[in-house]
Amino acid sequence: MSRIASLFAALKTTGKKALIPYITAGDPQKDATVPMMHTLVDAGCDLIELGVPFSDPMADGPTIQLACERALEHNTSLRDVLAMVAEFRTTDSTTPVVLMGYLNPVEAMGYDTFVTAAVTAGVDGVLLVDLPPEEAVDVDAIFKSAGLDMVYLIAPTTTDERIEAIGQAGSGYVYYVSLKGVTGSKALDVDDVERNLQRIRQHVSIPVGVGFGIQNGTTAAAVSAVCDGVIVGSAIVNRIADNATNPAEAQRLVAALMQEMRSAMDQ
């Protein structure tokens, strides 16, 4: 069983939900990323979505755009990100890591090269926001045959027919984008998420994570009641940005936020 599948299976037996943080690799410095990943795990996180910086993050709001710009200022490349995962794996062999980003850096490296390097580094899954299943046909097979999970997005605008197809194409978990907008948008509407989750569950048998608009313990707890994983990005990245010159303080604030969410979700 893959690390991601094992994680969700284990959580299910304890009745807990996954806490899934997102950080952009190389933000604000390359050497800050691996310590932050360990901080996240120590604070109770279950799976890490590690952002691969891209020059044109079309689906992201200002918070993650700026994180990409900070990471690219010192040329954080996809190879650097894979090296970070390998370093993380030297002391953590259990926490799943999903690379999240855009297709072009992966395509530029070459799919076969990437897949080999990702598996060697200890990557568990890939979420490419601008690669819907229809365009992923060739790539999807290459990734999955190497044992990488393919995480796809579902949006409030996704039709039932597509939800069904995405549920079948996806592996590991699917990522439900809770609102029409970019990352870092206003707070989500929990009732709306609940209604859509009911619709999604009819077609999708793998775990469903929910992201976009989750900023504090209260929302995290409310959302976790209706899904399998709570995904938090901009709220973390904002704390990293505000303390770009003080990594210890950034780690302290991020840990506090994750602990708040963890305990709210577990109550």
Add this chain to the structure above:
Amino acid sequence: MRCIVSTTNNTTPEQNAHAAVLDANLPDERGHFGIYGGRFVSETLTAALDELQATYLKLRDDEDFQKAFDHDLAHYVGRPSPLYYAERLSDHCGGARIFLKREDLNHTGAHKINNTIGQALLAKFMGKKKIIAETGAGQHGVASATVAARFGLECKVFMGSTDVERQKLNVYRMKLLGAEVESVTSGTKTLKDAMNEAMRHWVTNVDDTFYIIGTAAGPHPYPMLVRDFQSVIGRETQTQSQEQIGRQPDAVVACVGGGSNAIGMFYPYIKHPEVAMYGVEAGGLGLEGDDHAAPLSKGRPGVLHGNRTYLMEDDNGQIMGTHSISAGLDYPGVGPEHSWLKDVGRAQYVAATDSEAIEAFHKLTQLEGIMPALESSHAVAFAMKLAATMPSDKVIVVNLSGRGDKDIHTIATLDGVTA
């Protein structure tokens, strides 16, 4: 991996190209031109693009829609635009006869209005009250603001803050027309970032907003519908060539940024292999360095802004900043159909540098009394070189995609004149 053209040993590349284009009825139903094009967007936009595609495919053959489109092209834009024999320019070059397809005479001064009329009509038929657009030099922004006024739609234009600064007059024009101009400060603060921001706004306001993309790029169905709306350029050229010279030209030439004016000229000629097609990219300071905007000449295939196409990118797949004297060509990607036409060999893509474009601007101004846009000056520059290599019984048609009024300030600054 999909394959573009099956090549066998007993056919020449030319024959393969010929066979490929004659067989092709592109894009396919998912928007692919060979390996290019497609729809690489985050999930939220898929439903909106599906709706747009369905609406367009229905209206494309709808008599009322076509009548409304043709009416506005004739009475609002002022079509057909003339095909003009540039006799003194031809004599100066000493070779083939050069004709100019005068898109510069359209309302708002460029070919952009053909497409914005078409897309605004789509918005109206779809019941969307708000339109958004991205713009570089401001020509597409002005054309979008214009049709918004014409159809009573709310309009917001996204423009990189660098471009807002260097194209103040067009910013003011858009405001006079009632549009709101949103200055974009992310990334390189130019056209590509304006397009990112327009996409982000669209994702957030997808229920009531129509996104008018200005070039033949972006996610399917945009490259197809922009091409179809701009194809009036090539169709008129075919009719006018027959009337004026009794046959079709030997070559057509157009500048290529995103490539909407070029595909508008090329598309009706694709299945006429006797007509050579040349797309002219922005060579900037020269193709040997990185200061240009010539992805077809120097880039490689990748994925940006919803489609797979030739891009200017670094080894890590990050999109590079571009340089051109002409803001309208200052873009790191290109429409996917051009990438396909390049690979199958049906069109050739070349480049003209900043200084060649400026020289062509002056020559056309002095010899014909026509001031071309700096974008179109790239096409003129290459056509002048090409004409000199061809005998006098040959004919070249240059798509003069826009007029140069907007560039006077740039030219004046280069000449040391301060207005």
